[in-house]
Structure formats: C-alpha cells, structure tokens
Amino acid sequence: xxxQCIKERISTRPNLSLSYKAINPNHxxxxxxNPKLIALRHxxxxxxxxxxxxxxxxxxxxxxxxxxxxxxxxxxxxxxxxFVFKGAEKGKTTVFRAELDALPIEExxxxxxxxxxxxxxxxxxxxxxxxxxxxxxxxxxANPPRRGKVVLLFQPAEEVEQGAKDVLFHPKFADLKxxxxxxxxxxxxxxxxxxxxxxxxxxxxxxxxTIRLKGKTSHAAEPEKGRNPAIAISKISRELNDMLNNKKLxxxxxxxTFIYIRxxxxxxxxxxxxxxxxxxxxxxxxxxxxxxxxxxxxxxxxVAVEENLEYTIKYHEEFPATVNSKECVDMLQDLxxxxxxxxxxxxxxxxxxxxxxxxxxxxxxxxFGLGAGVDQAALHHPDYDFPxxxxxxxxxxxxxxxxxxxxx
Numbered sequence: 001x002x003x004q005c006i007k008e009r010i011s012t013r014p015n016l017s018l019s020y021k022a023i024n025p026n027h028x029x030x031x032x033x034n035p036k037l038i039a040l041r042h043x044x045x046x047x048x049x050x051x052x053x054x055x056x057x058x059x060x061x062x063x064x065x066x067x068x069x070x071x072x073x074x075x076x077x078x079x080x081x082x083f084v085f086k087g088a089e090k091g092k093t094t095v096f097r098a099e100l101d102a103l104p105i106e107e108x109x110x111x112x113x114x115x116x117x118x119x120x121x122x123x124x125x126x127x128x129x130x131x132x133x134x135x136x137x138x139x140x141x142a143n144p145p146r147r148g149k150v151v152l153l154f155q156p157a158e159e160v161e162q163g164a165k166d167v168l169f170h171p172k173f174a175d176l177k178x179x180x181x182x183x184x185x186x187x188x189x190x191x192x193x194x195x196x197x198x199x200x201x202x203x204x205x206x207x208x209x210t211i212r213l214k215g216k217t218s219h220a221a222e223p224e225k226g227r228n229p230a231i232a233i234s235k236i237s238r239e240l241n242d243m244l245n246n247k248k249l250x251x252x253x254x255x256x257t258f259i260y261i262r263x264x265x266x267x268x269x270x271x272x273x274x275x276x277x278x279x280x281x282x283x284x285x286x287x288x289x290x291x292x293x294x295x296x297x298x299x300x301x302x303v304a305v306e307e308n309l310e311y312t313i314k315y316h317e318e319f320p321a322t323v324n325s326k327e328c329v330d331m332l333q334d335l336x337x338x339x340x341x342x343x344x345x346x347x348x349x350x351x352x353x354x355x356x357x358x359x360x361x362x363x364x365x366x367x368f369g370l371g372a373g374v375d376q377a378a379l380h381h382p383d384y385d386f387p388x389x390x391x392x393x394x395x396x397x398x399x400x401x402x403x404x405x406x407x408x
Contacts, residue, residue, distance in 0.1 A: 034135060037395075038388050040064055041131035042113035045386070048102030048122045051157035054079040057100045057130075061154050064134055068141040070152075076170050079156040080163075084149055084176075085140045087406055091148025092179040094405045095363075096398055097356065098133040099126040099158035108382040124379050125186040125372070128386030130154060132184070132394040139399045145406040151176055161317045164355035168362065180328065180366070181359050182401055184394055186386060187350075187369040188376035193393040195336045195343035196369030199329045201252075201321045202346075203367075205289040206282040206353040208259075208316035211236065211300055213309045217264075217273035229263060229275035232307040236277065237261075239299045244292075253348070254283040254292050284349045286321045286361075319353035320361055328366025335400040341393065342371075352379075366401075370394050 040060075049057050058079045065073070070083035079100060107114050107121035115121045133152050140150060153173075157163030167173050187196060213233070218226025237258065243249070244256050257280040264272025281296065283289045297313060304311040336343035346369075356367055370390055377383040 032392055033388065034138075034392065034395075036138075037131045037135045037391055040134055041127050041386065041388065041391065044127040044130055045111075045122045046113045046116055048115050048117060048120045048127070049100075050104060050120060051101040051160045051163065052079065054100040054156050058154065058156075061100075061130065061134065065137055065152075068137040070137070074172050076153075076167050076173055077156065080167055080170075081154045082173065082176070083137065083152045085137075085145055085152075086149050087145035087147040089147035091146075092405050093149040093151065093176055094402065095151040095153050095176065095178040095181045096133055096136060096402075097153040097155055097181065097183040097359070098129040099124075099163070100130065100154050100156045101126060101159050101163070103159060103380060105380065105382055109377075109385045111385055121382065121384075122386070123381060123384045124159070125384070125386040126158070128186060128388075128391060129184065129394075131391050132398060135391065135395040136398045136402065139395070140402065143403075143407065145402070148179075148406045149176070150402055150406050151178070158355050161319055161355050164358040168358050178363050180401075180405060181356075181363045182328065182366045182398065183356050184368050184370050184397070185354065186372040186390060188372045188378050188384070189374060190369065190371030191342065192371055192373045192387065193342065193390055194369075194371030195332065195341055195393075195397065196346055196371065197329055197332055197336075197343055198346040198349060199324055199326050201284050201286075201349040202324050202369075203322045203350040203352055203354045203357070204253075204282050204284050205286050205319060205321040205357065206280060207289070207293070207318040209279045209281055209293075209296065210314045210316065211277040211279070212312045212314075213275045213277075213304060214311070215273045215275075215307075215309045218271045220269050220271050223271040226271045226273055227308055228271050228273070229307070229309055230272065232303050232309055233261060233263065233275050233277060235303045235307075236300055239303065240279070240296060243295050243299065249291055249295065250283065250288045252284040252288060253351075254281075254288045255351075256281060256292070256296070282351065282353070284321065286323070289321070319355055320357035321349070322354045322357040322365070322367050323360045324366055325364045328364060331401060331404060332366055332368050332397065335397055335404075339396050339400065341396070368397070
C-alpha cells in the first residue's frame with residue numbers, strides 16, 4: 001500500500017538542541033540496486049585486511065577504477081589511494097573519503113561471501129563505504145565534472161587512528177588543497193536509509209591514556225622499605241572520578257573509562273614496585289578533551305610526587321571529535337529533501353570516534369550517518385554485514401554533492 005510522504009518541520013534550519021526530521025514512511029527508497037557495486041562489496045567483504053595491511057584491498061579498488069579513467073591516481077603511503085577527476089574550468093576541490101581496513105574479529109555472519117581469513121572481518125562496513133565511493137566514479141564517468149577537481153580518497157587504517165593523520169600530513173594530499181571533504185558511516189539501530197545529520201560535533205573525541213608508576217620493590221614483610229604504588233593508584237582513581245563529576249568543568253559529556261590496572265608480580269614475598277593504569281578519555285567537544293587531558297595529567301603528577309613515585313603518561317589511538325561545518329550540513333539537508341529521503345538531526349553526537357576528525361580540524365567537512373536497519377547487528381559484532389540496500393542512498397547523497405559543487 002503506497003503511503004503519503006509527510007514532512008514535519010520545526011524550523012527552516014533546526015537548532016542543535018532539537019531533533020528534526022523529514023518523515024517518509026517509505027524508508028527503503030531509492031530501491032534500485034547496482035549489481036556491479038554489490039559484486040565489488042562482496043569481493044571486498046570476502047577478502048578483508050587489517051589496518052596498514054590493505055594491499056590486496058587497494059589493488060581491488062585500483063582495478064575497479066581503471067574502467068572509469070580518473071585523470072590521476074595518487075599513492076598515499078603503502079596502501080592509501082586517491083583518484084582525481086578534473087573539470088575543464090577552475091573551481092572547488094571536493095574530496096570524498098572511504099576506509100580500506102577491516103577488524104581483527106572472527107566473522108559469524110554465514111553469508112556466502114563471508115571472510116576467507118580467520119580472525120579478520122569487515123565488521124564495521126568499510127566494504128560498503130568503498131562500494132559507495134566506487135559508485136561515484138561510475139557517476140563521474142557518465143557525467144564528468146565541469147569545474148574544479150573531485151578526489152575519491154580510499155584511506156587506510158581508520159580503525160587505529162593514524163590512517164587519516166598519515167594522509168593529512170602526506171605532501172601529495174596537502175597539494176590537493178581540499179575546499180570540502182565529505183564522508184559517511186553506516187549506523188545500525190537506525191531505520192534503513194535514514195540520513196543522520198548534526199552541525200558541530202558529530203562524533204566524540206577519544207584517546208587511550210597509559211599511566212606508568214615506578215617505585216621500589218621490597219620484601220613483603222618490610223613494605224616500609226619499598227615504594228609500593230597501590231596507594232597512588234587508589235588516589236588517582238578516586239580523584240579522576242571526582243574531577244569527572246565536577247560538571248562545571250565541561251561544556252558537554254566527558255567520560256573516563258578505566259580499562260585495566262596492573263601492579264607488581266605474582267610473587268607473594270615481594271611488595272610491588274611498579275604499576276600501570278589504562279584509561280580511555282572521551283568527550284563530545286575537543287575543548288572538553290583538552291580540559292580532561294590537562295586535569296588528568298595534573299592529578300597523576302601531584303599524586304606521584306606525594307607518594308614519591310616516578311611516572312610517565314603516554315597516549316594511544318587519539319581521535320579528535322569529528323566536527324561538521326554548517327555549510328556542509330545545509331547541503332546535506334537540501335539533498336535529502338530534494339531526493340525525498342528520510343533524515344533527522346541528532347540531539348547529541350555519537351559517543352564513538354572517527355578519525356575523520358583529523359580532516360575536520362583543517363578543512364570544511366561534512367560527515368553524515370546512514371541508517372543500516374533497526375535489526376542490523378551492531379558495528380564490530382561478529383554477525384554484522386553491511387546491507388547492500390543502502391549503497392544507492394549513500395551514492396545518491398555523494399552524487400548530489402558532487403553535482404552541486406563541481407557540475408551545476
């Protein structure tokens with residue numbers, strides 16, 4: 001039974017504190033399926049590769065792209081590839097990004113094209129993101145850019161953070177001087193083909209913090225002759241939680257998640273002389289991450305001095321918040337309305353992190369979510385499989401952006 005499309009408007013351009021949506025009960029549009037893109041996605045899914053080891057994945061993309069005759073292919077490190085399509089007239093440079101890497105997860109989806117490698121799977125949907133970007137090459141071959149440049153960036157190592165960072169500081173990428181950068185991520189738990197929008201922070205900043213404390217061992221019968229880090233670890237843990245509970249310090253959500261605590265050795269005759277704490281810091285805003293980091297370091301330093309311990313702090317997997325520009329989000333909303341796609345604005349950023357945040361620190365960026373289905377397995381779950389039916393929706397948005405900036 002055909003259902004009427006209804007649009008519910010709160011304002012012409014929504015306030016960030018409000019949820020805003022165009023209500024379209026037919027969430028599955030557009031419903032055409034491109035068999036070539038689906039075949040590519042299945043091929044990529046079956047042959048996943050871990051971060052910075054995406055050699056075969058990159059070659060599959062290169063082989064696919066040859067048919068569409070990009071003007072230039074740029075090597076960005078060992079596995080990163082960028083394909084440049086040029087217009088005859090001067091204009092903006094627009095970069096669209098997809099990720100190459102898979103995860104160290106054993107797949108249990110039982111699809112015919114399941115991973116052929118034990119313990120490696122495309123459990124985050126990067127295979128689908130690559131298929132969408134490859135589809136944009138098809139669109140440009142049929143309708144070439146009139147002005148400026150369009151760059152299709154296939155980026156390595158998104159899952160471990162340094163992929164975007166390495167690309168960002170690569171001289172060949174810097175030479176492109178992007179005016180706009182766009183990317184998407186599929187989002188299980190949201191209705192199929194829903195476009196998820198947000199101005200400002202779209203996904204959280206996060207970083208892993210490793211605190212190492214060094215004291216001095218002693219006989220367990222004479223702990224006073226050593227410097228055991230147990231009291232320091234207790235103080236640090238308590239004071240970090242107290243600091244986090246001081247909501248006046250932060251503008252929005254900030255989290256400290258304790259991952260592990262280690263101390264000493266399994267030797268009941270020896271009082272521990274060293275300890276280590278692993279914590280994940282997370283915040284919706286980059287400014288709050290700076291405060292969270294600074295205050296955490298101050299606590300560790302002060303407690304270490306009080307307890308006569310040496311200390312070191314190291315950081316791992318640092319992701320800035322992915323921050324959208326108003327201009328880019330307005331374009332995304334306009335395209336969703338133009339193509340009668342269901343869309344909504346998020347009240348809050350996603351708690352997960354995305355290394356696209358490195359790009360958004362420097363360039364004008366637009367990042368959106370694409371609903372993967374309410375009953376879809378969660379990201380990074382062994383049963384997850386990117387739904388083929390959302391490829392065309394992602395491609396519709398990317399193609400619309402390309403046409404607005406580089407064709408019309």
